[in-house]
Amino acid sequence: MDAIFTSGIFMSFFIALLLFTKKNKALTDRILAVWIVLIGIHLLSYYLYHLGFWEKYPHMVGITAPFPLIHGPMLYLYTLYSLRNDSSLRLVDYWHFAPFMLGYLSMFEFFFFYSAAEKRMVDHGEVDDFALSTTIMLIGFIVSGLSYSILAYRLTWRHKRKVDDNFSFEEGINLDWLRYCIYGIGIIFFTATIIIILREGLGVEFSFNADFIFYTLIILFIFYIGYFGIRHQDMFTHNTDAKVVKGDVSLQQKYRKSGLTDEALQTGHHKLLSFMNNQKPYLDPKLTLGDLAGNLDMSANQLSQIINQREAVNFHDFVNRFRVDEFIRRATQNDSFSLLAHALDSGFNSKSSFNSIFKKHKGVTPSQFLKSGIMSENEEKMGH
Incomplete structure (x- = not known):
């Protein structure tokens, strides 16, 4: 398991480095790079917890607790701007990160006013001061993950319809690989939802660490991104081929005034x-x-x-x-x-x-x- 985690963490930061150093970066490159870095930090944090670092350094407890709330919005924004030509995010897009920020605000007191001993007690479940906020974040994670996966899929489905309505070819504008990413993230969120419901809602005790399933799927997702980037080099190098179906070719007022x-x-x-x-x-x-x-x-x-x-x-x-x-x-x-x-x-x-x-x-x-x-x-x- 250690080899899987270290490989996934290394791959995350390596892919992010390639994207950050890519020439003529598009907005989607920056979004993906930031997202991959966040995934790498999330994996690293859990791996350190698995190795017992939180016990030695209790101030690390909970530092990435709200991170599950960031993956849905990042998937949605990456999908959205894969279909647009914008060079920067719109102001309205930052509202997608509100739950993520609220998660950290709810833990403000824990981070800055709890002693090391108190943090250990919270981590061991001896103190339930944050039981409500933890439950809210778990529910938010489920709702956010599944909702954003569905919204991202709908975006690619609409894009597919635009392509079929306006083009006789798909090369350069086909986003099947992105749909596969959405399927993968959807599976991750669905699996995590099942585990959370069974463990937290129904009190099922697994004979193994069920969190490994969730994090292993995330690592496989990172490997897929790496594989796609190597196989389709335009992810890591500048590509001038049009990948976006512009809005002016869509037939949004279809036949109304024909x-x-x-x-x-x-x-x-x-x-x-x-x-x-x-x-x-x-x-x-x-x-x-x-x-x-x-x-x-x-x-x-x-x-x-x-x-x-x-x-x-x-x-x-x-x-x-x-x-x-x-x-x-x-x-x-x-x-x-x-x-x-x-x-x-x-x-x-x-x-x-x-x-x-x-x-x-x-x-x-x-x-x-x-x-x-x-x-x-x-x-x-x-x-x-």
């Missing part, structure tokens, strides 16, 4: 399909809703309405359906090139996105599709 009649929808739909089949704009791997709307002399809002209502899909799925069919045509007519070559020629810009999109549309992998009889059946439907 003014499209049923006849106009039908005409626009016919014009769209004709352009897609004849001009093949989907061969551009960076095709966006705005690009296609400009070619059709429509507004992005009108084009989105036509696709959503006439095709019953979003822009991302609509365009990639044509790319999948284009790949099938090319692979059928010429087997001298690799599947990836055909995919890139069909408008896909990576092997991973091609495989996932193809399986989503056809239910099988590209190689399985071409080896099976599904291909011939679909070719007949396509008019071959």
